[in-house]
Amino acid sequence: MEHKVYDIILSGLGGQGILFLSKILAEAAMREGYLVRGAETHGMAQRGGSVIGHLRIGDVSSSLIRQNCADCLLSLDEIEAYRNINYLKPEGVLCVNTPKEDFPIRQVKEFLEKKKIRAYGFDCLSLAIKEGMAQSTNIGLIGFSLGLGFLPIPYNQVVSVIQDLSKGPSKEKNLKILEEAYREGKRIQGDSN
Amino acid sequence: MLGNGAIALGLLEAGCEVLTSYPGTPSSEILPEFIRLSRLEGINTYAEWSTNEKVAFDVAYAVAVAGKRSACSMKQVGLNVAMDSLMSSAYIGQEGGFVVISCDDPGPHSSQTEQDTRLVARIAKVPVFDPSTPQEAREMIQEAFSISEAFKVPVILRPTIRVCHGREVIGWDQIRPVRVPARFQRDPNRWAATPRFRYFLHKGLNQKLKEIQKRFEEMGAFNRHSMLAFKDYPFGIISSGVCYAVVRDLIEEFGRDDIPVLKIGTPFPLPEELVREFLARCKKVMVLEETDSLLEYLIGDRSRVLGRESGHVPREGELVPELILRVINAALVELGLEPLVIEEEATFPVQELNLPVRKPRLCPGCPHRPVFYAIRRSNPKGIFTSDIGCYTLGLNLGAVDTCLDMGAAITMATGFYHAHRMDQVDRPIVATIGDSTFFHSGTAGLLNSVYNDARFILVILDNEITAMTGMQPTPGLGIKADGTKGKRIPLQDLIKGCGVEYLKVVDSYNLPELISTLKEAHEFTKREDGGIAAIIARHPCVIAYRKEAVPHPVKVAVGEECNLCKLCFERFECPAISKDEARGRAVINQVLCVGCGVCVHICPEGAIKPIEGEGNGA
Incomplete structure (x- = not known):
């Protein structure tokens, strides 16, 4: 990792599985030998409202990421992505679960371009529903991000974490969602190169 | 590991044998982690969810008076409930180390106030540790116990939400079990000191603080x-x-x-x-x-x-x-010094996007939703006092007017009744309180209301769990903190024991019965020989007990009778229903819908219908 610290903001709505998403990434980063700090949202805010999580990979003291400093923003919801857009640093990466073809919206495009922020959208929900696992949209978003290749965590490490953390029949389905989303990310990345 | 896990680990490493708590964000995970780690390490400890923070405090305090190391954990507003105990115990002190963990919530993210426990420590005259990371919280607990034991004074650890819900890589070696025999030494002059002796205890406490201050001067680690x-x-x-x-x-x-x-x-x-x-x-x-x-x-x-x-x-x-x-x-x-940054990075004016405010809502299939809907429908001009829990979100259904503190649904209903009665104004009052909150601090208020002949409808929303804070068991469930069976205390017995004469139990999913019972209850409150009318609206929490809550899911769809009155997704506020822009009617999100089937009863046009052959309409 070139940076001293790699900062990830996670956003979405309560109940979409941000805590689990954060746990998978944190665990994978730890297994890669990184120090990890995170800040989570529990309690009242979990009931369907806007939720944000911070994940810091590297040697730092505080668990909170400053605005304008996040290397990437992973969002399970498009609106929540815009709400937290100021966390992204110049040349950061925005990665969002959205069914929309014309993501991102017109109003933010100029800002993103000026700040050289790359934005990627993928319909992780539909992919998860296809496997009968709507609650695994978060796994799809991880796979997609890994495919795009900006996270400091290798794909295989995440596979092994999901193998250990998922239980029962959902394990195979989760791995399938992860792989398909990963391929999609790789495909998009290949196109843009 | 979560910060609250690091705190639990620190407690075990310090030889803390007993932990008591009442759940509250951001403190709730400390006790479950204490139990989990005790099991993992094979350490014999005792942990309990107490009925409230004052109870938790006193139980843990007595353990320390008997010589063992103990702790109690709570959120900052929980310490208000235990304030009486804290003030007095500071004077008396204890034999074993005693640490009070009070978790603050700057923001606030999930609390009624932004109060600072460190100021409470100053008022009570007890030492306080303020950790900046989970690991430091763990280390401070060791020192907190040493100070507490050396000076025989309670010590507060004050982590904030970013410590409690921060995650950090934390490893540990095998934990050495500590066992101090419980030996309460009778000494009534100390343990039951009368006001005359309290002056000397106060003087002693001030002296202790001076010496602790000297210790802190040299505590280079912190x-x-x-x-x-x-x-x-x-x-x-x-x-x-x-x-x-x-x-x-x-x-x-x-x-x-x-x-x-x-x-x-x-x-x-x-x-x-x-x-x-x-x-x-x-x-x-x-x-x-x-x-x-x-x-x-x-x-x-x-x-x-x-x-x-x-x-x-x-x-x-x-x-x-x-x-x-x-x-x-x-x-x-x-000050004319070199700044950290010359020019701040440009930010995007997010407010100009007019993004919808996503406030927290009751979950799809939440049993509280039909109850609030029924309350609002049967008493549109009522006063709705409510309380602390998921059900504060009844706000969104227009059936919550007040939310002050734990137990205030009942006490404020009493005040509203007397205020209007003395002016001969008749307004129906409906108080809503959750099962865990009722056990926490409902009974004292209810005894008072019955004794002083207040008249209102009390609805206890019994979802058989403490849902908001992460699904902790309640006395009504009869399951203890470690998952073993405890004595079950039926809400009905408790309410009757408070002298309430009208008590009905209704299934929260049964909207028609809820409405008719609320009407009947209102009549009872107005009768000469009437009184408080209590209704237990009971249905398992759909998150904690999905199968029990919805044993026979009803798959529903919106038919063409829909005239887009928006009642189902605005006033009833089901997150699984929204507007279908293309077809100009409401639409069910089949992923979010749990199949409770309640919406079938609320649609004025009868447009929401079970889909034939899919599940059996309960």
């Missing part, structure tokens, strides 16, 4: 500064808690060793010598602390201090990193 010897500075920072972690990152990121930082891990009693030395060598000093000001108040001469009193630091809200950067930067500019 109180230290980064000044070089024989050097003076134009600007320095005094900080404690999570703010310190942020300040430290900033100093490192911008390579500003020219700004010395004094970290205070034990804000009360304040290590004054250390602070005096720091102040003497800095022209100006900024104080950064959460949630309120304590260090700043304790610094007698504030002529060199930049903080809340001087208007340099906001008086409310969380001190997030971008805010801390901004206030330090502004101070540096004001």
Whole structure:
């Protein structure tokens, strides 16, 4: 990792599985030998409202990421992505679960371009529903991000974490969602190169 | 590991044998982690979910009076409930180490107030530790127990939400079990001291604080500064808690060793010598602390201090990193010193996007939803007092008017009744309170209401769990904190025991019966020989017990009768229903829908119907 610290903001709505998403990434980063700090949202805010999580990979003291400093923003919801857009640093990466073809919206495009922020959208929900696992949209978003290749965590490490953390029949389905989303990310990345 | 896990680990490492608690964000995970780690390490401990924080405090305190190390954990407003105990126990002290963990919530993210437990420690005259990271919280617990035991005084550990719900890599070696035999020594002059002796106890406490202060001066692990010897500075920072972690990152990121930082891990009693030395060598000093000001108040001469009193630091809200950067930067500019950043990065005006506010809502299939809907429908002009829990979100259904503190649904209903009765104004009053909250502090209020002949409808929303804080069991369920069977205390018996004569139990999913029972209950409150009318609206929490809550899911769809009156997704506010822009009618989100089938009964047009052959309509 070139940076001293790699900062990830996670956003979405309560109940979409941000805590689990954060746990998978944190665990994978730890297994890669990184120090990890995170800040989570529990309690009242979990009931369907806007939720944000911070994940810091590297040697730092505080668990909170400053605005304008996040290397990437992973969002399970498009609106929540815009709400937290100021966390992204110049040349950061925005990665969002959205069914929309014309993501991102017109109003933010100029800002993103000026700040050289790359934005990627993928319909992780539909992919998860296809496997009968709507609650695994978060796994799809991880796979997609890994495919795009900006996270400091290798794909295989995440596979092994999901193998250990998922239980029962959902394990195979989760791995399938992860792989398909990963391929999609790789495909998009290949196109843009 | 979660910060609350690190705290639990610290307790076990310190030989804490007993932990008591009442759940409340951000403290709730400490006790389950204490139980999990005890099992994992094969350590014999006792942990309980107590009925409220005062109860938790007293139980753990007595354990320490008997000589064992013990602790109680709660959220900051929970400590208000235990305030009586805290004040008195500070005078009396105990034999074994006793640590009170009170978790603060700057923001606030999930609390009624932004109060600062460190100020409470000052009022009660007990020492307080203020950790800046999970690992430091774990280390401070060891020191907190030593101080508590050496000086026979309760000690507070005050982590904030970013410590409790922060995640950090934490490893540990095998934990050495500690067993101190319980040996209560009778000494009525101490344990039951009368006011005459309390004066001497107070004097003794003040003396202890002086000696603890000396210990804190030398506690370099938690109180230290980064000044070089024989050097003076134009600007320095005094900080404690999570703010310190942020300040430290900033100093490192911008390579500003020219700004010395004094970290205070034990804000009360304040290590004054250390602070005096720091102040003497800095022209100006900024104080950064959460949630309120304590260090700043304790610094007698504030002529060199930049903080809340001087208007340099906001008086409310969380001190997030971008805010801390901004206030330090502004101070540096004001003092004519080199700022951290010359020009701030341009931000996007997010407010111009008019993004919808996503407030928390009751879950799809939540059993509270039909109850609030029925309350609102049967008493549109009523006064709706409510309480603390998921069901505060009944706000969104227009069936919650007040939410003060734990138990206030009942006590405020009583006050509203008397206020209107004495003016001969008849307004129906419906109080809603959850099962766990009722066990916490409902009975004292209810006894008072019955005794003083108040008249209102009391609806107990019994979902058989403490849902908001993460699904802790209740006395009504009869399951203990460690998952073993306890004695079950039926709500019905408790309510009847309070002298309530009208009591009905209704299934929360049964909307028609809810409405008819509410009407009947209202009549009872108006009868000459009537009184309080209590209804237990019972249905398992759909998150905690999905199968029991919805044993036979009803798959529903919106038919063409729909005239888009929006009642189902606006007033009934089911998150699984929304507007189908293309077809101009409501649409069910089959992923979110749990199949409770209640919406079938609320649609005025009868447009929401079970889909034939899919599940069996319950």
